[in-house]
Amino acid sequence: MTATATATATPPSTSPLNSLTPEQIERFGEEMDAIRQRLLADRGEHDAAYIRAVIRAQRGLELGGRALLWAGVFPPAWLAGTAALSLSKILDNMEIGHNVMHGQYDWMNDPQLSGEQFEWDTACPADQWRHSHNYMHHTHTNIVGKDRDIGYGILRMSEEQQWTPYYLGNPLWAALLATFFQYGVALHDLEVERLPSGETDPAEKRELAKGIWEKVRRQTLKDYVLFPALSGPLFAFPMTGNAVANLTRNLWAFTIIFCGHFPEGTHEFSEEETEDETRGQWYHRQVLGSANLSGGPLFHILSGNLSFQIEHHLFPDLPAHRYAEISVEVREACERYGVPYNVGPLHSQFGSVVAKIFRLALPERARPSLPEPARIGSLAKKALLKLKP
């Protein structure tokens, strides 16, 4: 696909991609480009001041959190320290790291805020993230077979993914992924599930693995050796605080990210129906494949403004704190064109994600009527037999 592609893809008539005429889609795309241009013209000092204020808050929370955890033998200090460090990691990863690495602040020409150079406080090396996320996920959003964020190579999150008995563990795998999310993200670009089939180059993956190991080693050293060591014999308090902070960030990031593309009503696409997309079609697909979360200003900041997943996917490199203001125009345009604009509060969006994780654990022929317990049992038995060597 190129920026100048003019050929029009012809998806099957049942696809939501066909809900608008090609002319409507192009006009919709032009409106999105106009929103983008308006924001670019207004980008400046206040965006710089905003991201610097968030960084200042994050560094303050981190220093404060680590100082409190140093004295973590006192329960209030441990609790406050763990909470501050959790917030610090959430801000660092979501509102700062994720957004800076999208190049949202490249225009500032500040090496500290350069998308190419930024490194974040999590296990995944920033350069690998830039590939798996900025390119693979954002370009090929929700295209089954291309966007590896659909299930992270571990889960079944779309009917289009072929069911295998392995997916009976869908809820369990999801719980494990959520708990160890930073490592799941770190291993993402390795595409381990594609190694056996020979689709990927093992030498290239070894290089990636080296990078991951380096980053994991440094992160582990910092959180589980260096800072605990400062507390001497009381090392267990900062160590557990750091572990809980990492876990909190993992669960939060998983929750927010899974609400971005998997709630009920978001669509997946096939490679065929998205071939030779125009810019307008690309915009249309981004809206159809994304879902927003409603909430207050603090919630949006802590979600890294991924609560405006639709706006983020339309304009991944615009400063994310501006999504709220442009969401009014985007939503209005979507309503005018009849493009579904999927938004809901966290509990209902995440609830529908969890329901999907459970539902897709089973093959489609078992639906729409829920299978009887006996049938689930026999399916599970069959699956286990298959899994045996």
Place this chain on the structure above:
Amino acid sequence: MSPKLARPGLRLLNAFAGPHGVDGYLEQLDPLLVTGERRAEVVTVERGTEDSVTLTLRPNRAWQGFRAGQFVQVAVEIDGARHRRCYSPASTEGRRRELEITVKRHPEGLVSNFLADHAEPGMVLGLSPAEGDFQLLRPWPASILLIGGGSGITPLMAILRTLFAEDYDRPVTLLHYAPDPARAIYRAELERLAGQHPGFRLLRSYTRAPGAGELDGHFSPLHLPQSEPCFAEAETFACGPPALLDAVRGTWANGLEQRLHVESFVPPDLAPVGEPGEGTIRFATSGVEVPNSGASLLEQAEDAGVPAAFGCRMGICHTCTRRKLAGTHRNLITGETSSEPDEEIQLCVSAALGDLTLAL
């Protein structure tokens, strides 16, 4: 990474402070405390002439000094974005904690006008290491001729101040060109130096105020000292607008060139802008040059066999973002053009207008 970071103490600190490093926290206390970035604080601001401003800066410890005549890139933040421009320090070399630059307004100049209007004590600027072969080398020559026009006086001022700070007592001549006395940068100090140092001959020409100086009109070979010593024997440093330097180069032909050192700055706002299919693309890291075909810079890199990372090829993922060192580019999606030097650009949606240099 600065050599300081190699010290074991700082390495351990950085292991604690990873991934943002010690600087990520020091910066929150005071932007000048950073160890890995050269920065300077504006200490005094003097609007010496109606169209120039002289800033005294106090660089941080990462700054490693300059040689008289060299230039630095100064980064100034305007409406959230850093802009880099080259200025030649005018201060005495060897004083690490002191740096003086004089900025002359260009009518279209974003940075020069910003500094002339808004520079104030406490403002923090970024600095590059000092660059450029235009410098006074030791041992010092037996006689020196300096030719300066407009803001081109600044590196010559550094040379003069450095020489006199170390009691240089051999002949120095300065030909100083300015439109009129009111716009002659460093006029008062030059007069004072001429009064103090018998070996220093100050010859001024005010191109729009004939009769006001020792000489008249634009540079001409007739302005050159023919005796005590002859200009041909002097080590000559010339800095100023292109027309002045062209005239100087024309005079220093026929074997004299090796005695002549010239420095020319054209602010990027005034640099000539070419057409989409004109000029040369330079891939500075790879050392490859190709004629500009007008296609996207990513395609041109690929055609030239220069390895370039890419992703979406539609301006979304920023995988191909690289630093443009010089030149004008057009964003193929927005149609916007920019002549800003040292700017991150997306190669897949950028095309060059005329000459362009990439860090690739």
